[in-house]
Amino acid sequence: MPTLRTPAQLCDLELAPPARRAALEAVAARYAVALPPTLAALIDRQDPRDPIARQFVPDAAELNHKPEELSDPIGDDAHSPVAGIVHRYPDRVLLKLTHVCAVYCRFCFRREMVGPDKPNALAPAALAAALDYIRSRSEIWEVILTGGDPLVLSARRLRAVMKILGQINHVKVVRIHTRVPIADPARITPDLVRAMKIKGRPTYVVVHVNHARELTPNARVACAALADAGIPLLAQSVLLAGVNDTPEVLGELMRALVECRIKPYYLHHGDLAPGTAHLRTDIETGQHVMRSLRGRLSGLCQPTYVLDIPGGHGKSPIGPNYFERNGANGGEHVVIEDFNGRRHHYPPVSA
Numbered sequence: 406m407p408t409l410r411t412p413a414q415l416c417d418l419e420l421a422p423p424a425r426r427a428a429l430e431a432v433a434a435r436y437a438v439a440l441p442p443t444l445a446a447l448i449d450r451q452d453p454r455d456p457i458a459r460q461f462v463p464d465a466a467e468l469n470h471k472p473e474e475l476s477d478p479i480g481d482d483a484h485s486p487v488a489g490i491v492h493r494y495p496d497r498v499l500l501k502l503t504h505v506c507a508v509y510c511r512f513c514f515r516r517e518m519v520g521p522d523k524p525n526a527l528a529p530a531a532l533a534a535a536l537d538y539i540r541s542r543s544e545i546w547e548v549i550l551t552g553g554d555p556l557v558l559s560a561r562r563l564r565a566v567m568k569i570l571g572q573i574n575h576v577k578v579v580r581i582h583t584r585v586p587i588a589d590p591a592r593i594t595p596d597l598v599r600a601m602k603i604k605g606r607p608t609y610v611v612v613h614v615n616h617a618r619e620l621t622p623n624a625r626v627a628c629a630a631l632a633d634a635g636i637p638l639l640a641q642s643v644l645l646a647g648v649n650d651t652p653e654v655l656g657e658l659m660r661a662l663v664e665c666r667i668k669p670y671y672l673h674h675g676d677l678a679p680g681t682a683h684l685r686t687d688i689e690t691g692q693h694v695m696r697s698l699r700g701r702l703s704g705l706c707q708p709t710y711v712l713d714i715p716g717g718h719g720k721s722p723i724g725p726n727y728f729e730r731n732g733a734n735g736g737e738h739v740v741i742e743d744f745n746g747r748r749h750h751y752p753p754v755s756a
């Protein structure tokens with residue numbers, strides 16, 4: 406089965422309700438659609454709230470835009486000194502090599518920027534200017550390849566970029582953010598894995614996964630190929646209503662990741678991307694889920710719950726908080742809550 410790219414294909418295969426086809430055509434005219442066979446095969450057609458379908462099959466609710474939603478919700482544009490670069494934090498930059506992805510997530514925070522009808526990749530002159538920018542700023546310690554999905558590029562093109570980054574002395578770390586090991590695991594070939602590596606410097610890979618079912622046997626093989634090649638693996642997930650917003654579902658995902666040698670890194674609160682309100686939770690839900698994980702799961706399974714502050718102000722952890730300072734007039738003390746919800750003075754108050 407090829408990658409499904411139209412509502413007609415999705416309706417024909419009963420992955421979307423035919424009665425909604427007209428509305429879904431309107432969604433697809435605005436936001437890119439791609440459902441690769443690996444993910445299509447995971448969808449339970451009998452379940453109207455299937456967590457895989459909710460993430461990847463377009464929904465008429467995407468046409469409902471809220472006043473608070475933003476076309477550039479995390480403020481990439483405000484920090485883009487040259488095409489393809491986002492320089493928000495002092496010691497690292499994003500390098501966006503392509504606007505294409507293997508799958509288009511319905512909650513994507515860059516949904517106004519990604520898709521096959523967007524400029525496909527940085528043209529050679531723009532890529533050279535982006536690499537010149539990195540070369541000219543000695544404070545750039547880490548380069549984060551993102552997009553779009555950098556692993557949709559050929560091994561030849563990726564190798565060429567990695568080679569140049571490897572020649573810039575102050576770039577000590579390269580990080581690749583990708584959904585390809587999940588969406589199209591067959592792309593993780595030995596040649597592509599070799600292309601991701603730079604002699605003497607680490608390449609980290611951050612895999613985007615939101616539900617344990619995405620870790621199919623083939624996805625696990627792809628991730629193992631990266632880990633076996635010495636590439637440290639991290640995961641980022643997005644908290645999504647009806648997908649993973651319960652302690653049980655999120656906990657199962659975090660454990661499955663660690664079993665695959667993938668360290669959970671970030672749990673993102675849903676960004677204010679246009680037409681995604683039906684997939685966002687409130688922050689209290691996220692804090693409740695995180696508090697439940699802290700009590701039940703190994704420390705290896707704990708991501709940091711973060712919010713990307715709209716306007717380009719960066720990420721901040723959003724709890725839950727276990728610390729409180731009480732009292733006044735010299736009687737101030739600290740109260741710490743343990744994983745069972747019991748509260749303790751620190752230092753302990755003597756009897």
Ligand code: SF4
Pocket residue numbers: 505506507508509510512513514515516519552553554583584613
């Ligand atoms: S893979 Fe990443 S960039 Fe591409 S649609 Fe999904 S969230 Fe957006």
